[in-house]
Amino acid sequence: MALPPSTKPIPATRPLWKRLLLRRLKFLGWIAGILIVVLGGSYLFAPQWLMKANFMRQAMAANLDKHSVEVGDTKWVYYEGGQGQTIVLLHGLGDSKEVWLDVAKLLTPHFHLIIPDLPGWGESTRVVGASYNVDAQAARLDAFVEALRLQRVILVGHSLGGAIAGVYAAEHPDHVSELALIDSFGLQYKENAFARDAMAGKDPFIFDDRAGFERMTALALNKPLDLPGRFVDVLIKRNQADRAFIEQNFKELREPSQYLAVQNRLGDLTMPVLGVWCRDDKIIDISALDSLRDGLTHSAAISSSTLNGCNHIPMLEKPEATAQILTGFALSH
Numbered sequence: 001m002a003l004p005p006s007t008k009p010i011p012a013t014r015p016l017w018k019r020l021l022l023r024r025l026k027f028l029g030w031i032a033g034i035l036i037v038v039l040g041g042s043y044l045f046a047p048q049w050l051m052k053a054n055f056m057r058q059a060m061a062a063n064l065d066k067h068s069v070e071v072g073d074t075k076w077v078y079y080e081g082g083q084g085q086t087i088v089l090l091h092g093l094g095d096s097k098e099v100w101l102d103v104a105k106l107l108t109p110h111f112h113l114i115i116p117d118l119p120g121w122g123e124s125t126r127v128v129g130a131s132y133n134v135d136a137q138a139a140r141l142d143a144f145v146e147a148l149r150l151q152r153v154i155l156v157g158h159s160l161g162g163a164i165a166g167v168y169a170a171e172h173p174d175h176v177s178e179l180a181l182i183d184s185f186g187l188q189y190k191e192n193a194f195a196r197d198a199m200a201g202k203d204p205f206i207f208d209d210r211a212g213f214e215r216m217t218a219l220a221l222n223k224p225l226d227l228p229g230r231f232v233d234v235l236i237k238r239n240q241a242d243r244a245f246i247e248q249n250f251k252e253l254r255e256p257s258q259y260l261a262v263q264n265r266l267g268d269l270t271m272p273v274l275g276v277w278c279r280d281d282k283i284i285d286i287s288a289l290d291s292l293r294d295g296l297t298h299s300a301a302i303s304s305s306t307l308n309g310c311n312h313i314p315m316l317e318k319p320e321a322t323a324q325i326l327t328g329f330a331l332s333h
Helices: 016-045 047-061 097-107 134-147 160-171 193-199 210-220 229-241 243-252 263-268 287-295 319-331
Strands: 065-071 074-081 086-090 112-116 153-158 176-182 273-278 302-307
Touching (some): 047 097, 047 229, 065 134, 074 097, 086 160, 210 229, 229 243, 273 319
Parallel strands (some): 273 302
Antiparallel strands (some): 065 074
């Protein structure tokens, strides 16, 4: 007996483009899942990789390439990029070249930037037992400038980097067309809690846990850093590994020849000089800006700018304003 024909509808065949789209979506779904697993695993077990990848992303966005050069017993690692006048940017104590990345993104369209890790910090060489005080670093900077065959540069230094920049400019004025000091160490200023603690031997840049990191950043920044917890853990481990070096460096900088390194050389600065300060700096009080202006007896031009809403690190807290001030200064001479 013949079976009745089926009443079930015959499924329509999907168009080719729909089948291809579904396959691609499935593939992308697998890729997304794998990335989530990889990134999640990296965040938990190797957050330093994610931090490094983020710095690479920022450097690319700023049109910077990473280079290195051997100078004597020191390998300098530095960023370079952009076209125009050469600006050399120096970071401060315990920092690295990456602190300048937000500012660099705004400067490379107009200037040629050199941004090194100062010897002893970041990826540059640290020689055990060597001195890394202001004078020793200024001498190393001279060798670095010679190795890169830089002629006349606009030299910018922040905090300890400012002291190094100021000493170098005083000793090598032919190489520095303009000098900018940002919340700079090395100048006389009204004593504050940080100065009292430092002279008493208390090092606020040492920390062992997240609470200690928060105390340190509260001293240097107007607002807390918005960093994932595992990134903070990387910085804690780095600080612990660098403990002996930081303590030795901090001890050296308590000598009068160091904390007055720029103050004692202000009369030797003949190039245009800019001072940039955060009004609420808890580390280097803004009264240092008066010391700078009053002591520049032979400078070709003296400029100053104060910033509100930041503490000690305007490159992180006010990158747009910092870049605008530096651009105006560079183009005005």
